Amino acid sequence: MATNTEPQISQESIASFHEHLGKSKRILALLGAGLSASSGLPTFRGKGGLWRTHQSMSLATPGAFNEDPGLVWQFYSYRRHMSLQAKPNPAHYALAALAEKIPGFQTLSQNVDGLSPRAKHPPKQLQLLHGSLFDLKCADRHCGYIREDYTDPIVPALAIPTSGADLTSNETREQDISDVSVSIPKLKHHELPQCPKCKKALLRPGVVWFGENLPFTVLETVDDYLASREKIDLMLVIGTSAKVHPAAGYIDKARQRGARVAVINTDENDRPPRGWNDGDWFFCGDAAQILPELLKPVIGDLPKP
Structure with a gap:
C-alpha cells in the first residue's frame, strides 16, 4: 500500500x-x-536548458535536423566531446x-x-x-546503416570550434563552442558525416529525438x-x-x-x-x-x- x-x-x-x-x-x-x-x-533538459541561444530541446527533433543539420550536428558534436572528456x-x-x-x-x-x-x-x-551519442545512423530510415563511433570529431568540420584555426592545437580544442562569443559557421551538406552505405543521406546522432519511438x-x-x-x-x-x-x-x-x-x-x-x-x-x-x-x-x- x-x-x-x-x-x-x-x-x-x-x-x-x-x-x-x-x-x-x-x-x-x-x-x-x-x-x-x-x-x-551538463544537462540540457528542463528550465534554462539553453545551448548558445537555442532551447536545446528544440534541436532534438527530426525537423530541426532537416532544417539545419549543420547546427544540430555541432550541438551533438559538442555533447559528444563533453562526454568523452568526462569519465x-x-x-x-x-x-x-x-x-x-x-x-x-x-x-x-x-x-x-x-x-x-x-x-x-x-x-x-x-x-x-x-539511444547513444556514440551511435551514428543513416538519416534515411530505409537505408538502415548504423555503427558505434567514438571518434572526436567525426569529421574535420565538427572540430571544436570550427574556425579557420589549427584544429589540432590544444588552444583551439579547449574553446567552448557553447559560448555565444565563439563563432560557429554555417556548415555545408558535404562537410557533414555522410552515410557510407547509401552514399546519399547524412548520418545523424543515434539518439531518440522528440516525436520518435x-x-x-x-x-x-x-x-x-x-x-x-x-x-x-x-x-x-x-x-x-x-x-x-x-x-x-x-x-x-x-x-x-x-x-x-x-x-x-x-x-x-x-x-x-x-x-x-x-x-x-x-x-x-x-x-x-x-x-x-x-x-x-x-x-x-x-x-x-
Whole structure:
C-alpha cells in the first residue's frame, strides 16, 4: 500500500537494504542524468536548458535536423566531446560490477552519454532507452546503416570550434563552442558525416529525438524481462525523477512483479510517481558515493579505475 511517509536513511534502513540485496536474484535499475552528475556532465533538459541561444530541446527533433543539420550536428558534436572528456564515476562501475555478479540484473538507462558502456557494463544487461551519442545512423530510415563511433570529431568540420584555426592545437580544442562569443559557421551538406552505405543521406546522432519511438529491440527486451514468471526482487531508481513514460511505468510494473523500490537521488523531494510503499528505501545524496557502499555486500570493494 502506498504511503506519503518518506523512508529515512538510517543504519537500520541500510542494513535492511543489504539483507534484501543479498537475497535478490532479479534486479531492475532505472538510470537518469543524476547518475552522471559526478562525472561533470551538463544537462540540457528542463528550465534554462539553453545551448548558445537555442532551447536545446528544440534541436532534438527530426525537423530541426532537416532544417539545419549543420547546427544540430555541432550541438551533438559538442555533447559528444563533453562526454568523452568526462569519465565514468564509481556509480557506473558499481552497476557494471553488479551486472557481472548477478545474471538476473537488467539496467534501463535514459542516458545517452556513453559512460555506462565505457565502465564495461555488460551490453546484454544495459538497455539504452534513448539511444547513444556514440551511435551514428543513416538519416534515411530505409537505408538502415548504423555503427558505434567514438571518434572526436567525426569529421574535420565538427572540430571544436570550427574556425579557420589549427584544429589540432590544444588552444583551439579547449574553446567552448557553447559560448555565444565563439563563432560557429554555417556548415555545408558535404562537410557533414555522410552515410557510407547509401552514399546519399547524412548520418545523424543515434539518439531518440522528440516525436520518435524508443528503440523496438530495447522495448522488446524490457517487456520480455517484465513478462517473465519469475519475481523481480528489487528496483533501483537512480538519478531520475522517473516522471516521464515509459520510465515511470516500469516502476509500477516492477512492483506488480513483487519488487521493493530503492531510490537514490540528490533531490530530497524525489519519490516514485505513485508515492512510497511500505518497505521502500530512499537514499538522498550523490549516487557516485552512495551506490558503491549500498552494493558492497555483493560487489565488494571497487578497484580504482
